[in-house]
Amino acid sequence: MNVVLLGPPGAGKGTQAKRIAREFGLLHISSGDLLREAVRNNTALGKKAKAYMDKGALVPDQLVIAMIRDEIVKAKGTKGFLLDGFPRTIDQAKALKKMLIELRKIISVSVNIDVSDEEILKRLSGRRTCIVCGRPYNVVFNPPLVEGRCDDCGGELVQRDDDTIATIRERLETYKLESQPILDFYKAEGVLADVDGDGDIEKIWKGIKKVLKK
Numbered sequence: 001m002n003v004v005l006l007g008p009p010g011a012g013k014g015t016q017a018k019r020i021a022r023e024f025g026l027l028h029i030s031s032g033d034l035l036r037e038a039v040r041n042n043t044a045l046g047k048k049a050k051a052y053m054d055k056g057a058l059v060p061d062q063l064v065i066a067m068i069r070d071e072i073v074k075a076k077g078t079k080g081f082l083l084d085g086f087p088r089t090i091d092q093a094k095a096l097k098k099m100l101i102e103l104r105k106i107i108s109v110s111v112n113i114d115v116s117d118e119e120i121l122k123r124l125s126g127r128r129t130c131i132v133c134g135r136p137y138n139v140v141f142n143p144p145l146v147e148g149r150c151d152d153c154g155g156e157l158v159q160r161d162d163d164t165i166a167t168i169r170e171r172l173e174t175y176k177l178e179s180q181p182i183l184d185f186y187k188a189e190g191v192l193a194d195v196d197g198d199g200d201i202e203k204i205w206k207g208i209k210k211v212l213k214k
């Protein structure tokens with residue numbers, strides 16, 4: 001089983017990806033994690049990718065596609081792979097299809113965690129982080145015991161610069177523009193499965209399992 005995981009920022013993709021990989025024995029391929037590792041290890045790829053990542057821009061398709069191909073080849077001994085963060089553009093989706101034909105593989109299902117704009121705004125605008133120890137909180141879902149202070153170290157809780165309502169709306173718009181063609185692509189391929197992403201982690205996980213066990 002080879003899976004593509006799609007969903008907007010704040011959908012809880014990272015958390016669900018780990019669960020899917022564990023439960024179904026899939027190799028978890030996270031493009032963001034792989035790129036960060038390449039930058040840390042100062043590899044040829046890392047050196048090229050760093051400038052784009054620092055700006056928050058997408059790394060050029062050809063670099064990311066080659067990196068993903070290497071990983072997919074490594075999935076030989078597993079029950080399949082789970083792509084997380086890739087494809088991010090329609091060109092990446094098309095390149096993936098071409099590469100999989102060469103490797104004699106297919107995407108079994110593309111899971112789209114579908115979250116309403118209101119829910120994402122609530123989640124991301126409620127995010128706070130301890131300025132001292134980095135522990136994450138959410139004023140709505142996971143508040144600290146004392147408002148504005150970290151339970152662990154008493155440090156001040158601050159909001160990320162890009163977690164304000166105006167910026168979140170902008171990020172959502174960008175995501176929609178980029179992701180809609182990818183959703184359309186997998187729909188046309190007959191492998192798109194929408195999962196309701198409103199609600200808590202357990203509820204979303206149940207929805208994902210239902211789709212993957214079909």
Ligand code: AMP
Binds near residue numbers: 031035053061087
């Ligand atoms: P993420 O952890 O998925 O938010 O990714 C962190 C950064 O890695 C992004 O801001 C991009 O610069 C880069 N990146 C991750 N995945 C891709 C991708 N599929 N295509 C291009 N750049 C990517």
